[in-house]
Amino acid sequence: MASITEVARLAGVSVATASRVVSEADYPVSAATRERVLDAARALDYVPNALARGLLKSRIPVVGVIVHDITDPYFAEVVRGVEDAATASGYLVITCSSERDAERESSYVRLLRSMRAAAVIFAGSGLDDPALNEELPKHLGAMREAGAAVVHLSPHAFGEPEISVDNARGIASMVAALVELGHRDIAFLAGPTSLYVARERLAGYRQGLEEAGLPFDERLVVRTTFDHEGGAQAVDTLLAGERPFTAICAANDLLALGALQRLASLGVDVPGAVSVAGFDDVRIASMSAPSLSTVRLPLNELGRRGFEYALDVLADREPSTVHLPTEVVLRDSTSPPPAVPVTGRQGTERTVATTA
Amino acid sequence: MASITEVARLAGVSVATASRVVSEADYPVSAATRERVLDAARALDYVPNALARGLLKSRIPVVGVIVHDITDPYFAEVVRGVEDAATASGYLVITCSSERDAERESSYVRLLRSMRAAAVIFAGSGLDDPALNEELPKHLGAMREAGAAVVHLSPHAFGEPEISVDNARGIASMVAALVELGHRDIAFLAGPTSLYVARERLAGYRQGLEEAGLPFDERLVVRTTFDHEGGAQAVDTLLAGERPFTAICAANDLLALGALQRLASLGVDVPGAVSVAGFDDVRIASMSAPSLSTVRLPLNELGRRGFEYALDVLADREPSTVHLPTEVVLRDSTSPPPAVPVTGRQGTERTVATTA
C-alpha cells in the first residue's frame, strides 16, 4: 500500500505538505499544490495508516463495548446504539463478549488498552465481587490517565453509572400496573442475583409490593439465570410450590418469554390463568404470541448516550451523567387475574392444564 | 503509560533486550536479565503499545466482521462464532453493521484497511448489483495484496464463498419434509430478492417443488423484507389472495416468526390450519409457542470456520473452502394439512378465524 512518502514524491512536494493536504489539517496550502497532492493520492489509492497516526496521537478512533453476551438481544440493541453514534463520528466499535467471566473481561480491556482505544463502554452490570479482579481497575486507571473515556451503562461496584436507567423504579411500576389489574399474588423471576442489575430489579419488586401494601413472600421469588431456559424452569419451580400466584413478573424479557413458552406447552392460558410481564422491551418482546407486556428501556439510546458521554470526555467537555426513563408497555400477556388462582403443589401440572 | 524505554531503564538493560523479554521473542536472554526486565515491567504496569507493534508489522491482530444488522439474531450468532475462535487466538473482533448500505459497507472496509486489520469477514450476502460500488473491490484488493485475509460466509458477486451453506438444498429439504407431511399447497416467503442469499433460497423452493412433482405457482410466492414485520404482512397478502395454501415456508426464521404471530392474532390455528416453517434455526426459533420447525444452519460454526480460514491465509497455509451441512428440524409449528385448506379471497379473515 502506498505511503505518504510516495504520494509526496509523485506530487513533487514534501511529506509535510502532503500530510497537510490528505489529513485535512487546518493549515494553508496553495490550491495548485493541494490539487497535485490530491491527484497523486487518488492515483496511488492512498489510504492513511491509522496505526502510524494513532501512535503519534497515542489514541486510535476505536471504542470498545464490553457486553455479557452478544447474542442476548439486550446487548445487541445497546451495541447498535453505540454503533449508530460512533459511526457518525468516525469511530469504529469493537464488541467484546465477556461471557460474564471476569478474567475474560479484564483481558479484553487490556487489549483495548494496548490498542490505545479512545474509550471503553461497559454495557452490562458488574458482578457483586469486584475484588475478584485486581487487574481491571489498573487497566481502567491507566486508560483514564491517558485521556481515554470509561463509561458504565449499568450498575457496578465503583459508584453510579454515567448513563443509567432506574431499574428499581421500572420494576416497581410494573408491579403497580399488575396490582392495578387486580393481581395480589405476583411471583418474581429474579435473574442471577450475583449481578448488580438483578439486585436492583429485585429491590424494585420489593419496593413495588411495599408501595401497594402487599407482603413480600420469599416463596414467590425464583432466582434464575438471565435467559429463556431460566424462565421455563422457574415456571416449573413455581408450579411445584405451594404458593398460589396469578401473575409472573420477570427481571428481563428472555425470562418472561421462556415462562410464556413453558406455560403454553403446559396448557396454561396466558393471560387468562396467569399474567406474564417482562422487562427491557427487546425487539422480540412484541413478537411472541401473546405479545409480551413489559417495561421499555431505551436500549438504543442507552448505547448512543454512552458514546456521547465518551465523546465529551475525549473533547475535554464536562460530561453530564444521564438518567433514562422507563415506561410500562401493556400488551397481550397481562389481564385481570382469574377468580381461582393457579396453585402449587396440590394443583400440579395436570390440574393446571385443566384450569386452562 | 510506561513505554519499553522506561522498562529498559528501570531494569538497567537496553530496549532491545527489554523487547526480547516482554514480547516473548524466541531469542536467548539470560535468566537473571529476564527476571529483572519482568520485574520492571510489572512494577511499571507495562502494557505494550499495539499500534507501535502493528506499525512495524503493518498488521494488527484485529479482524473485522461485516454484518447487515447486528440485532438480527442470525448475525449475532455468526459474530459469536467468529469471536469464540478469534479470542482463542488473541485477535479482537470489530463488528461493522452495514445496514445493507453499500456506501456504509465500503467505508467500514476502508477503515479496516486503514487500521491494517488482519482480516475482514463478510457475514452477509451481497446485493445483486456489485457495480453499485467501485471502492469496495479496490480496498479488498489492497488488503489482499498486503497479506490480509478476505472471507465470505454467504453468496456474493465474486464467486463462491469460502465458507458456505447450501441454501437451496436446505430449503428444498424443508419443502420435501412438508410434502412428506402431506402438504401440496406450500406458500413461500422469499425475503428481499435483491440479496443473493434470498435468491438461492427461492431457487431451493422451486427445486423442492420440482423434485416433488409439484407445480410452481407465482401466487404462492411473497417477496418480503427479512424481518418479523415482513412475515406478518406476507400472511395478510396470502390471505387476501385467491390461492389456497396449507403451509408457509419462509426464507428465514424472523419471517416465519412474524407469520406465526399474525396467524395467532387472526385466530388461525398453527399447525392445525396452517403449518409454518422457518430457516436458519436462530436461538429464538425454539422459543416461540408453538416452537418453530426450521432448517438448522450451524451459524456459530460458520463464524468459527470463517475465522479459521482467515488464520490459514495469514499463516500462509493453503486454506480449504468449507461447505457446511443443513438439517431439517421439525418442531410444533408443522403437522399434516387440514382437510380443508385455508383459502384466500372468498375465505377472508373472518372465515379463517372460524376455521381455527
Place this chain on the structure above:
DNA sequence: CTGAAAGCGCTTACAG
C-alpha cells in the same frame, strides 16, 4: 548473551 541503530508511516513544531 547484549546493545546501538535503523526504520515502520505519520504529524508538527520550527525555520525559512
Place this chain on the structure above:
DNA sequence: CTGAAAGCGCTTACAG
C-alpha cells in the same frame, strides 16, 4: 506557503 527534521514505541538485523 513550503520543507527538513524530530519523534511516537516498538522490533530486528547487525555487530560484538
